Amino acid sequence: MSAVASIFDPVTLPCGFRLQNRVIKAAMEENMATHHCLPGPALFSLYRYWAHGNLGMIITGNVMVDKQAMTGPGGVALEADTPLEPFTQWAKIIRSNGAKAIMQINHPGRQVLKAMRGKAIAPSAVGLNMGKHSKMFATPVEMTGDDIHDVCQRFVTTAMRAVDAGFDGVEIHAAHGYLLTQFLSPLTNQRKDEWGGALENRARLLLNIVSQIKARCPSGFLIMVKINSADFQRGGFELGDAIRVIERLEALGVNIIEVSGGSYESPAMQRRNTDEQTLAREAYFLEFASRIAKATAIPVMTTGGIKRAPVAQRVINKGCTLVGMASALAFTPDLVKKWQAEPDYSGVIPHCHWRDKALASLATMSMVRRQLRRLGNDLTTVRHPSALWSLVLDMCHRKRMTRRYLNEQNQ
Template identity: 70%
Template sequence: MSSDSILYSPYTLPCGVTVRNRLVKAAMEENMSSLGNVPGESMYSLYRYWAHGNLGMIITGNVMVDRSSMTGPGGVALEKSNDLAPFQKWAKIIKSNGALAIMQINHPGRQVLKAMQGNAIAPSAVPLDMGKHSKLFAQPREMTCQDIHEVCKRFVETAKQAELAGFDGVEIHAAHGYLLTQFLSPLTNQRQDEWGGSIINRARLLINIVSQVRAVCAKDFIVMVKLNSADFQKNGFSFDDSCEVVNRLEALGVDVVELSGGSYEAPAMQGQTRDDTTLAREAYFLEFAKVLESKTDIPLMTTGGIKRAEVAERVIQQGCALVGLASALAITPDLAKKWQQEWTYSGVIPHCTWKDKSLASLANMAMVRRQLRRLGNNITTLRDPSPLWSLILDMLHRNKMTKRDVG
């Protein structure tokens, strides 16, 4: 019986909270917020599908800690001044069938689209290198020490707001090239002060945020960190750096480290790298997790390319506490339930094979977001969406949202 699989066994986190099974909906950026960058009816509809899909934990898409710095249009932001009612409803929907609700909190740093007219800040004024697509992104400004302390404060305030709204925990996003990753990587952090240089200095902002969130939130509030196993760029954030950061996080009582990898420049989370690292076709980051598992007591979770129960089970058997599902849940939101009924059922992950890797990466994300919008409108998802048409529809949607958000 597939229901007897270790995938459907409970797991108790260090903070004492028990997850009913090992399957987690990992974060996907929805770009579907209502006016004011808050969750609304389409987001509620989308998350109802996942809430009733027999998952143990549901992690939201990016929730930004600063409305003036958004990754893209239609994003969600939660600040100290927000009305909590839309977020309370969101948490209630996510938890309505027994899953734990985790809010992923984030700051984009330099990964801000120029069209958003946002505040693009970074540890050093190093712009994104996306080849001919670089011009789509704002030129970042090097942060002052005051900026750094302000960002830290915002992360802590957003975590507290999430707790007040009824979420069971937060996931602090320190992967995929966003601000905390920019501090961790020597390619983007070229500072000469206490925030740059050694990995201890580069990790200082992340460590400060985690320790302060732990201090202001309840003992049983789940604190997770999403961390790159590496950024897959030559001379960048390495696996040894990642191990050092995890050791620091362990001392702070972090409940789960989700191991991912890459950035906009090297989208390893889609199976692509810039440093010739070979990633597995499914469970991209499992090899890194296996090595790291022997070095830490923090429960690990890995996400990236998983669409079959057999692979998900292998992730748990090889040492991870939890397994994250992302793109496959955009097309089959009840995949965890389907595996219980038919163990060999395979989910679908859209994949674009265009030669321009940057454009293919954008098309991959567009195909996923298209399915999320369909679910938000209670329309059946497509198993084989057209990359080109998905990209066009995504651009139209993003243009509409940009006009709304920027005014």
């Protein structure tokens, strides 16, 4: 791809997939599903704003492959027997103004809240280490071989149902400390069998999932993988590991790589990490993504802290094909339109500077989710929300959603 291409230029990917521009709405966890973990009116309203925001592609928030293993209350799940009509409507809304519709598919592994009483499984029985906040999460159980094969088939089933619903592709989430990341990282994968040890074994589940989705879905169906550039924890998954895994993904025909980083323990995706590496103030992972782009023929997208057009353009100039944005589009869903009219316009990304990093991370996510809920209710967003009040509102919302989820699981 040309280094002088504009972020507003259309782009045709090597696989033939054409986007109306290079700016992508990246995934955020909305926690706005209706009953039985289905997309409903609130999510439809929210995605209409993005659909008419002049974006090249819109990636959904987490769609879980197992509704007994959710990242949080109010999440969406798509299983073999899930009603498909709400997902069909969701895809139509996303595609209504020319954007491509991509469903992010995921499994939380050990990152399951204890209050959800869900299924917390992991490659090894290694619990989250978040200090005094660790007790918020369920204790994980080490997966059996049957568990691993079940998870693989669930990813494939969800991808096939995304095809049926009219989505243009899926993004397999192998970042941010979720299950596939747990397999990739030596900190969380301490297995001694064919699923652990050497990197080729730790990557086996991700590669199996990609291979089977590729085999079972139509040839024009886009397959993305979101992968950590690093865990940002000592002794964890590193950039060299990421490049080696991406080489294998390239051989399998993956169409786009999204580069991110971090986990609940080291939330680098919010520019907080627990090792010595310093992240940029905007486009946090650009240096990592640029190095990855040089090492692979797969088009690369990076996400993290982008809110200004010149920064987005720098992402393209540094060798990435696509620019991902998340939080800034929660506050200003038509940000790309504003950039086209006023190139110096700056979006908003919230930051919380409390001393407790885990609590600050939760507050930051709460400020974002507050805006998503407002858009879902057709309300204007709040440009400078209170971190404390946002956290209180989010806790109340999540408590209601948790109660509803538990009631439905018991029915």
